[in-house]
Amino acid sequence: MSGADAPGAAAREGPGGALPAAAAAGIGILPGAAAAPADRWYPWRRAAEAGLAPIAALLAAFAAFAVFLLLLDKSPAEFLDLVWRGAFGSWFSLQNTLQRAAPLLLTALCVAIPARLGLVIIGGEAAVALGGLAAVAAALPVLGGPALLVWLVMAAAGAAAGALWIGLAGWLRARRGVNETIASLVLAYVGLAPFNHLVEGLLRDPASLNKPSTFGIGDALMLPALPGTDLHPGLLAGLAACVLSWVLISRTATGFAARVTGGNLRAAQLQGLPVQKLMIGACLLGGGFAGLAGMIEVAAVHGRANASLIAGYGWSGILIAFLSRHNPLAIIPMAVLLGGIGAAGGLLQRRMDMPDATVMVLQGFIFVAILASDTLLGRHPWFQPRRAES
Amino acid sequence: MTTRHDLSRRSLLQGVALTAPALALGVTGPARAATTTIGFIYVGPKDDYGYNQAHAEAAAVLKKMKDIRLVEEEKVAETADVERTMESMIRLDGASLIFPTSFGYFDPYMLRMAAKYPKVQFRHCGGLWTKDKHPMNTGSYFGYIGMGQYLNGVVAAHATKTKKLGFVAAKPIPQVLVNINSFAMGARSVDPSITVQVIFTGEWSMPVKEAEATNSLAGQGVDVVTCHVDGPKVVIETAERRGMFTCGYHADQSRLAPKGYLTGAEWNWIKVYSDFAEGMKAGKAPGNFVRGGLSDGFVKMSAYGPAVPAAAKARAEAVKAEIMKGGFAAFTGPLKDNKGTTVLPAGKALPETAVELESTNWLVEGVIGAIA
């Protein structure tokens, strides 16, 4: 973020980049927005710029990876064919991709929402695990109740646990001045300890012999698949959360205040915005989404809480959030991209006899390229706002 | 004891013939039916010098067999990921037999896929399959490796000078506890004054902690060490450097400890998988409940290392011969756990096939340590 004060940065979205100027440029019906300039097409050009840069980067990453493959005497054409077939080429593959993307939508929000206030939270992993654990713990006493009630209780408990954990990092930052990046990272490690301790101790189902797990919620209470698909409702929850978060950030007074804070903390304080409350609130909300991801994993996939909840969704969420420049709507395609690479990974191992790490290398190439492409934003004058012609 | 191939042996090839047309819709070219496609799924890297490698080495032998096509995927998480991998193997590769080799793949992931693809055979390593409870296109196979650890203990008892043995364990689950108890019983059958110090690392693969645990054991005066973690490489190498003796686990680690390696309890999955493959050629699905120990060739012992005294070899070979005869029971009453509670009354004995062992939740007398 060292370049946030560089020319052109004002028009950029991102931590520290979501400035009032961008709002004033007419992206929405915002309170306090100045009269919009007459450049009606600027928002569209800006969106085009935001879309074109990562696509170009994606192509560059694939090109670089093709060279990597050629050096290893593997066929890039076969590789691309397999990626397509494994990730998007058939209804089965597409579902595979979407299923993998589902938890990532929520864990990415855990990073993206606080980032709009300039907070970098990297502790989603523990929030997912604790959310899943809390969901099971809350469900156990009410297992006899109607399914809808149990699900609501689980969702509330899961979200609350995640919110508490990330909210703690936010509180430490807002009230105690502890850096939230480091606090959330350390909390991620700290949080997994009681998780493991409880799963293998107090909450353990004695019948879960060789894979220590909590008591299960039972097949009857598992979230059903969406009709006609294998997709679980977590995908819908993730999509809804992304859309709602976008509305919150871009279309409400609170969201505006948050972006002002993210753009310039000092200015926000001078204007009397409730900076501390906003920070804690954003962390609570983001953590709540990560906790919800844990609850959905339990209710739709595992049926119980165990070490399977620690699957790296929290870490992947960080990358997706940054790739989408913390825009909740952009999280959707980025999560699908990552899900697709994961879905194709198995096929690559099986058909091309390449190690599992191939996918990590490809992801590394893609992420480095897309993040580096951020530097292209705001460079070409065609994409910039123009003065109204009189 | 015998290898049990329970119950109805479904015609696997018939199943494949029925499945193939149904799958052809929307499937991008699965292998045609002449060859059988078998899928192997591993939870860790194939070359971990341990659990996954033991399976992958056996799979590599299968791969060379005629009319068999092998598809493998490593480092597949015990989450929805493994369901997708199984499904992808079935739909994109045309796999008709799948071996999800990690314990955690069984419930609910493999069971869910088995219900969805009733024509595909699933065989899970870990021994969880129960008749009438689980579908017939699923099954489980496992080896009684506890007796290998018992023999490890017998040899370790001869090598130790301090009478303190050590065990680096991942998690206090029944499979691990049976191994710890068997190791202790074997050692204490030679010298009842021997103790076994156990350290749990809490993770299946965490090299720094495994090394620290081994060093802690060395610091305690322990001079023979064995382990139950996914990859024993670090434990064995660290112990060798500390001048300790080692007993291997999962696979042959003698190359890692040329001086101190005594012997080791190894899986011999080649036997299991080639039995399955032979059966399939004859048109038979693998058994649903397949188990075996040393006498069935499911488990084997590493060759004795140079440090093993002749007396130890003689004793171990005698015990091994006893085990091979069948019916040998390492756990015989009266037996107490390490808290003093009687876990086995006088007159009762638990051979390796005993179902009670599969829910072991105690550490036998002589083991220092506790289940969290």
Place this chain on the structure above:
Amino acid sequence: MDAITTVLVAMLGGALRVSTPFLFVSLGECLTERAGRINLGNEGVMVFGAMIAYATSYETGSPWLGVLVAAGCGMLIGGLHGLVCGMRGVNDVAMGIAIMLAGTGLAFFFGKPYVQPSAPLLPNIPLGGWADSPQLQNALAVSPLFFLGLAGAFAMAWMFRATRMGLRIRIVGESEDAARALGLPVERMRFLATAAGSGLAGIGGAFLSLCYPASWNEGLSSGQGLMAVALVVFARWNPVHCITAALLFGAAGALGPSLQTIGITWGYYLFYAAPYAVTLAILVATVQPGRTLKGMPGELSIGR
């Protein structure tokens, strides 16, 4: 020995064994951050360094060459991070995570053939010859890299305090405007500081595979590179304090296993989390609300 002595000796040994990678990677991170940039990618650098050091040692028979190659590769990967983060508008936290992924992926990809072989290792220096107890002797068998790390820490502290270059790095990290006003090449200095820092992280990785636990496999690094960021805060961006931080982390890491050997077996997960909990507690206890951390470089993105 009584129980408490056993644990203390084990913690001393653990501190000396486990701390070195923490020391190198936190020194590297310290250098990078003093120039105003953060590098979470050092986790990937460590993993790659561990792999390449082990592979080099195996192929050439020389572990010291392995250390050198690891440092060189670390500088290359760090250089990439430095280069990309130097471009306007690129976020260094996110790029660090991408570099972590790329470095780890490349290490696993190329490291497959080196899991099985045993490579020549760096020998330890036995400092415990005077001690009677073999435990103490063993605890005091210390890797030469540990001393290299100590020397590096003091050298870096001296550089920051007393040299022109150190002063320039500090200015670049403290205030970009001031640095530009003085005509300092801000981006080039940050690039060099990032590359050099990752070179140190690469040596930390080499320690993992060639000294302790002295083996190459995919589970080798368990977040030491990420925790370096916390360690540097802990050390208040002072290289000498990095030593204390790394030793404390090492000792705390040895606590779990050694407590089990004296019969404290309850809740080992909680003991294993001790280093992290201690870090958090110290952070919370020492930070003053409303003030930035003492010693924190002004240009650091995480400080804003």
